[in-house]
Amino acid sequence: MATTETPQVTETSAPGQPQKVDWLAEIRGLALMLLAVLAFHSLVAKPFYIPSTSMMPTLWVGDRLVVSKYPYGWSWASASFHLLPRGDWRVWAATPEYGDIVIPVHPIRDEDYIKRVVALPGDTIEVRAGQIILNGQPIKREVVPSVRLPFEPTLLCKDGPCLTAFEAYRETGPDGQEYFAPPTWRETLPNGATYLTIDYTDQSLDNYGPYTVPDDSVFVMGDNRDQSADSRAGAAENGLGDGVPMANIGGRAEFITFSLDGSTTWNPATWFSSLRGDRAWTTLRPALAEGQAAK
Numbered sequence: 001m002a003t004t005e006t007p008q009v010t011e012t013s014a015p016g017q018p019q020k021v022d023w024l025a026e027i028r029g030l031a032l033m034l035l036a037v038l039a040f041h042s043l044v045a046k047p048f049y050i051p052s053t054s055m056m057p058t059l060w061v062g063d064r065l066v067v068s069k070y071p072y073g074w075s076w077a078s079a080s081f082h083l084l085p086r087g088d089w090r091v092w093a094a095t096p097e098y099g100d101i102v103i104p105v106h107p108i109r110d111e112d113y114i115k116r117v118v119a120l121p122g123d124t125i126e127v128r129a130g131q132i133i134l135n136g137q138p139i140k141r142e143v144v145p146s147v148r149l150p151f152e153p154t155l156l157c158k159d160g161p162c163l164t165a166f167e168a169y170r171e172t173g174p175d176g177q178e179y180f181a182p183p184t185w186r187e188t189l190p191n192g193a194t195y196l197t198i199d200y201t202d203q204s205l206d207n208y209g210p211y212t213v214p215d216d217s218v219f220v221m222g223d224n225r226d227q228s229a230d231s232r233a234g235a236a237e238n239g240l241g242d243g244v245p246m247a248n249i250g251g252r253a254e255f256i257t258f259s260l261d262g263s264t265t266w267n268p269a270t271w272f273s274s275l276r277g278d279r280a281w282t283t284l285r286p287a288l289a290e291g292q293a294a295k
Helices: 023-043 163-169 268-273
Strands: 045-049 063-068 101-104 115-119 124-128 131-134 140-144 170-172 178-180 184-188 193-198 208-212 217-221 249-259
Touching: 023 045, 045 249, 101 217, 115 131, 163 170, 163 178
Parallel strands: none
Antiparallel strands: 045 063, 063 249, 101 115, 101 249, 115 217, 124 131, 124 208, 140 184, 170 178, 184 193
16 A cells, blocks of 8 residues: 655745744854863963063063973863862873973962973072072083064063163164164073073072972073063062972973064054064974984
8 A cells, every 4th residue: 555755844934034043053052162172272282472571582572372281291270261270180290301481370370471491300409690500510501692682662561671671782783773682691401401591680589599399390480580580589579489380380382373573553564564574483492402312
């Protein structure tokens, strides 16, 4: 016996009538997208902006960079916006190497810093007249030709002194452009990691310690030694208060994506003229001194 299938009727809007929006589906899709972005920023990588001069000459105010979240494992500090409660736990824990540029979180405030690792767990560190002494041995530190930092009057800093602190070292180069050329040093750590620092005046943080870094902690300093609130300074002084627990490290700086000199305005022409083109894609992994092999 033959059967007759009843044709299915698809409801459509009448001509000229707008289709109804499924707002629940739209909101659900938006929420899933936001969760995916949050998970990526917390577990893989996130962008980071440099608002201060504490890591000059390596990092300039206005640099935008990528921070990877996985090199040392994950902790409460890995979560974007610091959504997780503080704790001392870590998943797949690993220890930084000398010279790594890391993102420590302030011990009291949920505020990200960016500093360089100069001492590892168990190291005894001293600073005498600006010279780092690790386990009783001064690290290699030599004067090099001064770096040239561009004179950019439109550049503003979020907090504290900006490039005007280098006013005594302002000069005009052969190209007619004005620069700051503060005293510059090259430091080399025990693993061969080498980088430039600025040290132009005597101040209290030039002398510190001795201090033994606790287990599962690191000691960090800014490359601009006279304008960096780091492990040498107490938490009440906006510093990091000695060794930074590894659970408070939110990631490792990898490379600069782009950099702006502060002259960007609403005018689209300035979106390109304010770019510092030669800084894009600069790696932030420390170089190795001559004769040192990469691991």
